[in-house]
Amino acid sequence: MRSLIVISSIVMGIWAGIFVVAFSYGLNKQRTQNSIKNSISHIQIHHPEYQKDYDSKFYLKEPDLIKTTLDADSTIKAYAFRSLLNGMVSSPVKSSGVRIIGVNKNQEKELTSIYAGLVNGNYFESKRRNPILVGQALAEKLKIKVQSKVVLTFQDSENNIVSGAFRVCGIFKTQYTKHDQGNVFIENKDIQRLLKSEEFHQVALLCNSIEQVDSTYKKLKTNLTNYEVKDWKSISPELAYADKIMESWLFLIMVIIMLALIFGIINTMLMAIFERRKELGMLMAIGMNRSKIFFLVLTETLFLSIIGAPTGLLLGALTIKITSQTGINLGIIAQGLESVGLSAIIYPEIQPHFYLFITIMVFLFTLIAAIYPSRKALKLKPTEAIRTI
């Protein structure tokens, strides 16, 4: 029974450890992926001065050169030229400050999840002039719906105020409420007609995989020296930082869980020694030397972890396998999660090397946990232990 309790605590400790690690890793990965997919992409190209104060006069001077460079790179999956303006969107009842993003609808469809995230209306398919896509959070704030009319107001490159009436063709929803509330999408041709010039302020691009970003970023930085090229880590340093500290964070979580496990094992093994002190005293009396007594208790504890560890690992792996497909629905706190860019459904994920890491940690910590009870056993005096009833 006692052994069963120790084994169960090891199993539960490992299972919980794996699950927490996988959940945290999945959560962070999803947050990064959501940000990349919804707004920042893998790499962005701007005029070197543009990001200082987002002035629309700093547009990309040679878009054809950029296009040729991007077309020649096979690691690039999709890219989109965008016009970016800071302005105001006004409905009949309310106004809100927004970033106006002028897009090529076909390019954008490949790049971001705006098309996939449409919850109402259509994706620039309206026959009417000046269609606009707004986020659900903004639509609720402005009390507008599909077919509603809104007015966009912004400054052109010569600081003149420009206004235009747009009709809502679709409403989208991403996993980031602030993004939905702060960005509106219109077609490049419409914005350029209002500005009376063909200006692009940003090229956003996606690589075939996140692993290719570093090499593509270096190539583009070398080839497009007149532009500012930034990868997702420098566009959103907080995401890169979270990604960087995740391993240390997960390590810390595991250490905390293992510490709890250690105290559980120490407690149970001390109880085991207390209950069996008569037996241990007899073994000492008849001639079992101290090193053998020490290794007896040590081996017993390790043996329990040999049974518990694989069971916990297996249970953890099975849980991750199932939940990575079904996801864990945190719909009850969806609003809170979406306000920080997280989906309501979390897909736990774990890197294979973590299993090895956890296994080593369990044995190491069990060994540490076994030392104190083993030393305690050595301090038993045979005469006192035998007398115990």
Added chain:
Amino acid sequence: MEIIKTNKLTKIYNNNGMKVLAVNNVDLSINEGEFTAIVGPSGSGKTTLLNMIGGLDNITHGRVEISGTDISTLTDNQLIDFRLQNIGFVFQAYNLIPVLTAKENVEFIMLLQGISEKERKLRSEELLRDVGLVDKLNVRPNQLSGGQQQRVAVARALASKPSFILADEPTANLDSSSTANLLDMMAEMNEKEKVTFLFSTHDQRVIDRAKRIITIEDGKIISDERT
């Protein structure tokens, strides 16, 4: 031949700052083949004397020699090994390992001595036959009566081929019939195989069978009689 010799053996316990003289300058000599009972009332120092002879308790003053070796000069590990090779113990509460069978309990001490599996098997079966438990080889202690468990304990004590056996109140937990059987068995071993037994007891049934009776009171030997 002298197996056990004590010289001015003294034990003083420190009981919360109060010194208690448990064994007081005891000079004792036990020869090979003796069947000796140390008798006396509770608290007279019988068990303490036995524990010091068996190397289980520290000596305050004096010395204990077992087959010519002064055990107080041995280190802890040397003393443990000395006990393993030279002394057999029979405890009042049997103290068998509950998860092992009778045969495994007897074999265990031989395992500590590094005896081969074949020899362990043969000797454990032979000893259990000698104590009348050949049909209980694979039975665990909880399925044996008190008397049977104490017989296994005697077989275990003999398994290491010790110079002598120390038995602390071996019959204290046994009924009359079990006590008689156990004493018959030990007396037979003493007669036939010249096994030396040293008991501590206040059980009259044991005293009646002993060949030498050493009476101890307040830690001092007050009489030493041979029957």
